[in-house]
Amino acid sequence: AQSVAQPEDQVNVAEGNPLTVKCTYSVSGNPYLFWYVQYPNRGLQFLLKYITGDNLVKGSYGFEAEFNKSQTSFHLKKPSALVSDSALYFCAVRPREDSNYQLIWGAGTKLIIKP
Amino acid sequence: DGGITQSPKYLFRKEGQNVTLSCEQNLNHDAMYWYRQDPGQGLRLIYYSQIVNDFQKGDIAEGYSVSREKKESFPLTVTSAQKNPTAFYLCASSDGYNQPQHFGDGTRLSIL
Numbered sequence: 001a002q003s004v005a006q007p008e009d010q011v012n013v014a015e016g017n018p019l020t021v022k023c024t025y026s027v028s029g030n031p032y033l034f035w036y037v038q039y040p041n042r043g044l045q046f047l048l049k050y051i052t053g054d055n056l057v058k059g060s061y062g063f064e065a066e067f068n069k070s071q072t073s074f075h076l077k078k079p080s081a082l083v084s085d086s087a088l089y090f091c092a093v094r095p096r097e098d099s100n101y102q103l104i105w106g107a108g109t110k111l112i113i114k115p
Numbered sequence: 116d117g118g119i120t121q122s123p124k125y126l127f128r129k130e131g132q133n134v135t136l137s138c139e140q141n142l143n144h145d146a147m148y149w150y151r152q153d154p155g156q157g158l159r160l161i162y163y164s165q166i167v168n169d170f171q172k173g174d175i176a177e178g179y180s181v182s183r184e185k186k187e188s189f190p191l192t193v194t195s196a197q198k199n200p201t202a203f204y205l206c207a208s209s210d211g212y213n214q215p216q217h218f219g220d221g222t223r224l225s226i227l
Binding site for chain 1 (some may be wrong): 119146147148156157158160163165171185203205207209211212213214215216217218219220221223
């Protein structure tokens with residue numbers, strides 16, 4: 001079965017330090033890859049996507065993600081964390097071969113940035 | 116501004132009652148989705164629709180129903196058959212295979 005794994009339920013980072021939120025996937029072919037952020041009691045906001053091309057993708061709020069085909073990973077990164085980055089982060093994948101627009105979702109990672 | 120509007124923000128359901136959650140989008144997107152989110156958990160797909168007058172069951176469709184009579188509207192009914200409806204419900208839309216889904220701000224449903 002196709003799946004997306006976010007191996008850490010929670011990541012704790014000190015403000016100003018770099019952060020990484022991990023995502024690996026088990027999907028056939030070369031999927032489309034997405035990251036979203038969710039603040040409390042809000043909907044999800046799109047951060048960035050990988051379609052093709054450069055393995056390093058830049059997105060909103062200073063976030064970036066690195067696509068690694070051999071490791072089937074798409075880790076979210078930021079060079080310097082802010083307290084306001086504290087939120088729930090979701091990785092999602094869409095197989096290119098699928099005829100529908102559905103996404104396969106990771107379970108989410110809670111990111112806590114401490115002052 | 117283009118976006119997705121979900122209403123109401125909070126909803127309470129009595130025993131044996133059906134309730135309907137509204138979702139409207141003005142993004143001109145073909146596809147719309149309903150997700151359920153439980154505390155500390157990810158998203159589970161309830162129903163999705165890729166075109167007007169057509170919709171498909173997702174992973175947890177039992178106890179729910181939808182309609183798609185207009186492109187911009189995709190209401191979700193939580194029926195009395197759904198025995199554990201307390202959750203945060205999210206509506207989303209998208210347009211294109213490689214395009215992100217856009218989300219509303221959700222409806223929180225609770226049991227009275």
